[in-house]
Each structure stands twice: as C-alpha cells, then as structure tokens.
Amino acid sequence: MVTGSSGADTTFFGPVAQTARLMLYGLVAVVLMAMDQRGHYVPKIRSMALYLVEPVYHVVDWPARAARNVFGQFQSHRSLRHDNESLKQQLLRQKGALQRFAALTEENRRLRALIDGADGQTFEFQFAELVGVDLDPFSHKVVVNRGALDGVQSGQAVIDGAGVMGQVEEVQPHFSTIRLISDPNHALPVQINRTGLRTVAFGSGETAALKMPGVPRQADVREGDLVVTSGLGNRFPGGYPVAVISRINRHEGQTFVVVEAMPLAALDRAREVLLINTPDTAQEEAPDNVDLVEKSALQQDALDEETVEGETVEGETVNKDIIDENVMGQDLEGEDGE
C-alpha cells in the first residue's frame, strides 16, 4: 500500500506541493471565470473549442433522436389523422389571420413611406429544433440543431410560437447555443404595447419572470399589459411579443417601480423554435422584397389617387435607391395638387 511509485504525492513535501498546485489551479479557474463573465478573450476561445467537442453533442442527442424516431414509427394511424385534422384547422385559422396581416403590413408600409420613417422590414424565418442536450441549469442556454452550415449567425433573434425566446450566442457547424431572455445577464429593449413606453427587460434567473427596473413611478403601467420588442439595439426586430406584465412593485419614496413580467415563450418547454434572419443576414434578398412591396404599394396608390402620373411610377421602378424620397415627393405633390 505505502509505495513511493506514484511520484510527488508520497514524498516528504508532497502535501505542501499538492496544496500549492491546488492554489494555482484554483487561481487559474477563478481568473478564467472572471474573464468569461466580463467577456474578455475567453468567449472567443470557447467558441473555437466548441468546434472540437461538437461530436459529443451528436453522441448525446442520438438516443433522444432514436427514441423520437421509434415513437414516431409506432404512432397510430388514428392519432396521426386526428393530429392532421387539428393542424389543418389551425393552419386555416392562422392563414385567415395572416390575410389581414398582409393587408396591414402593406398599409403600415405605405404610412411609413409617407412619414419617411424606417422601412418596415420583412424577415425570413428558419425552423430549428431543440437538441436532447441539457446544459448547466444555471446558465440559461439551450442547444438547437441548426448551425453555421445552415447559415446561422451569432446574435440572431430566436422566437417560438408565442414570443421571443433569446438570441444565438455560439455557433458550431451543426448546432448553435441560444441564450434565453431569462438569463440574469440578458437585457432586451422592449416597449409596452398599450402606451409605447420604452424600457429594458432583464432576465431574473428564473424562466417565469423578467424584470423591468427602469419604469418611472408616474408611468402608465398596468398588470396584464403586453410587452413587445422595441427594435432598439438593432438585434431584435421590433414588435415581437415578449411578456405580459404580472406584478408591479410600487415602493414608497422610490423613483422607479420594479415591474415583473411573465415571458410568453415557453422558455423551459419549447421544442421547436424559429430563428429570425435579421436584415444584416438577409441583406441580399432585402432590396428585392422592398422593391416588390413598394411597387404594389405604388399601384395601390395609383388606384386610390388619380393624381398620380404614370411617368413618375416608371421612373421610380428604375431607380431603387431613391424610392423613398420619390414616394414621399410624389405623395406631397399629390396633396398639393388637391
């Protein structure tokens, strides 16, 4: 038992050397953590190293995928038919809602063009599924099965069927890691839909609550108000539902009230998510879309107002870049004419 074969442990100053090593490693670990927390260098190294260890995720996801496949095989014909029917109904209902949405988008775009505001943007979505990998429960991250090879980029916004979930943090070839909005280090620029009041929603560390500490005392905020993204910060596109205000703490003598809101997205339960291609990533196709919609908006204008001259419309379709100014000028002319 007492053999000296294993090196430093059993020599005279073994324990001392061991303690010194413990201190050293402990120090390195603490420095690493601090740097990771502050975002110095370490996140870059981390995302590079993740490329190397990606196979582990494949291994871990395999049983879950296999189980899903087997389960799918044995699903009964009847339950499939039932699912199919209810999904069809749901699709029809949502199509109905979307018909109105298209009209509203167009109207919105026209109005924005009138006031020379920012373009209403159209976004592309990418479907992704959560992988059967559970990360550290204190890190508020999830892994989805789309990665760099599918065109995912760090910083993309992620939503599920009900609301905003988070943003892409690290990208690997086949997977990417998403930081949820419930992370205490996550801040999301939002606005209250009813009043337009802009504020920032911070994660609380729990999936059931967001915190909005920057709401002035006099502000018009009520429980049940819908909170949507404001689009400031250029990361999350504006107008996506985030949460519903659940509690308002009004302490006497404080300038700000602390507002708690309940996220709409199923942060801890969602299986399917959508990645939003922000305009930066979808820049190539954006001009075409804008052009198309502008053209149809122009046609609409032409139908609405007889004062529009044909030659201006032609001029505009040729010249994409100054389309906004033209629309603006043309409409002003129209008003002047009347």
Add this chain to the structure above:
Amino acid sequence: MNRRRDRPGVLVATLLAAIVLTLIALPPALDGLRPYWVALVLIYWCLETQGLITLGLAFSIGLLLDLLTGSLLGLHALSLVILVYLVTRFRARLRFFPTWQQALSVFALLLNDRIILLWILSLRGDPLPSLGFWLPPIVGTLLWLPVFLLLDRFRGNMRRRAAAR
C-alpha cells in the same frame, strides 16, 4: 492492493459515460435531481487508484465539462480540482471506511461542492436558488454505492480481460 495496471481507455470510457449522463436530456420532473456524475466517477478513481487522477487532469476534465455544459469557463474546473484534492488528501482514511461512512463522506464532498457553486453564483449576481438546489448531493449519495459497484465490476472485467490476453 492489486498492482496490475489499469489501461487508460477504461478511465476515459467511464468519464465519457459520466459526461453523456450529465448532458442527456431528462424529463423536466427529473431535471433538478441530476447528480454530479463526473464527480462520482472521479471520486471512485481517486479512491481506487493512486497517482492516476492528478489535479491537472481534474482541471482539464472540468474545463471540458464547462465547455460542454455552457457554464462559466472554470466553474467545473475549480469544483473538480477541489474535490480531487480533498479525496487524495484523505484517501488513506476514506478507503477503509465502512460503506455507509464512505457514502456519508461522499455526501460531505458533494455538499461542499454545492456550497462552492453557491458562492460563485452569488458572486455572479444570480438570485439565490430554491431549496431544490440541495437535492443533487442527496441523489448523488444514494447513487454512490450502485455507481461504486458498477465501476468496480466494469474495471475488474477489463483488467481480467487484459490479463488473459
């Protein structure tokens, strides 16, 4: 003690199994109960072999675990280094404890690890976790004996196979 040598493949295999168990998705009801698998496996190897698990090895395994679980880089590294240090320090005593006493010391180790994690979380400004935070050490302690026996049998089989060759 049997002086036949373990092949490193056995250690790697058990550690990989522990990492997979750490990452694999559990139903939400069981999610909060997941024991610290890697710690259990490392305690086993520390107790049963001498000089195989160094602090440097524990540190590297911890870093790998941090990378894979997406936690703060260095979190698991710190926790595993401290754990391995304690086990190697008290190895001579721990090895000859009766089973229940050994399980109790494993509980103490896992609890200590939890306290370190709590300290780091609070430094980071996270809110204090709920009572469920203290469940994994209990689950880990209950699983210690089965894990120990399983690993022992696996290792014994591998050694016998190596010797027969």
